Amino acid sequence: MKVAIIGAGSIAVKMVKTVAALNETESYAIASRNLQKAQAFADKWGVKRAYGSYDEMLADDAVDLVYVALPHSHHREWTIKALQAGKHVLCEKPLAVNAAQAQEMIALAESKNLLLAEAMWTRYLPSAQIIKDIIASGTIGDPMTVSANIGFRIDKDDRLTNPALAGGCLLDLTVYALNFAAMVMGTEVKRIAASMIPTATGVDGQNNIMLEYAGGKMASLFSTMYTLTDRSGFVYGREGYIAVQNVINPQRITIYGANRGSYDVKREIIPPAQITGFEYEVLACLRAIAEGRTECPEMPHAETLAVMRQADEIRRQFGIVYPFER
16 A cells, blocks of 8 residues: 655654555655655655655545644644545544544545544554453453653644644643543543643643543543653552553553552563554554545544543633634
């Protein structure tokens, strides 16, 4: 399958390395607003075609799957244009900047019977199913609390602090924590309580989120773009708990069981080795396309929309409205 990438930034490099390493895919095209930049990218990474226009690339009939690797603020526009051009789309996370945009994109994909997948790569990793299987087995009992922290020192990056590009901690980092919680607790949230510390540009530089679910269950999530954190995640059940080393890309999953008032390690699981980690979302797209699906079972549209609605409510509580939403 011929894969084309819109946007020639750092995340596009990770994707092109992934595509090149898979037998099922070909790094066919790269598009940038600057032809010289696109050509330099193509020459360096072995991409067959380089385009200095996104529209020109979308007009290429040979393209099968488009990977949208642009800032959040541009996801809707170029995903819609790719779908209108008859291309399947894998769009970087978050799929859109708000639920209304996401719904519009999904509706178009479904009307055209084309795949639209959110590249929330953590949801496609084998570790996601490992965690689900542990919970389903009853090993830790009924999960009552989820916690996660995600932090990187990235506050000097203009893209991440620019309101016009939908910058802020929420859509870049917190969405990982929201997806971790959704994977364990589901998406039926009763109440959200959110607070944040703004950057000089007004977007959230760090935040704290509490989600309340039915049955007294909850999630406590913390994200920051000011410091590096250990990115650990925990699922606490009535009979034990799961500790996840790095919720974005789990390196180790440890199961603890209750033993006379304390907890002992029952099992440690090391997830499979990776090419880049992106291979799982690419392969999921290929399977879905082969099966005639408009969504990937690993990251269904309903969950993308539910998490996007959570982000909308969190942003409402923050009082943040992006300039292009006004």
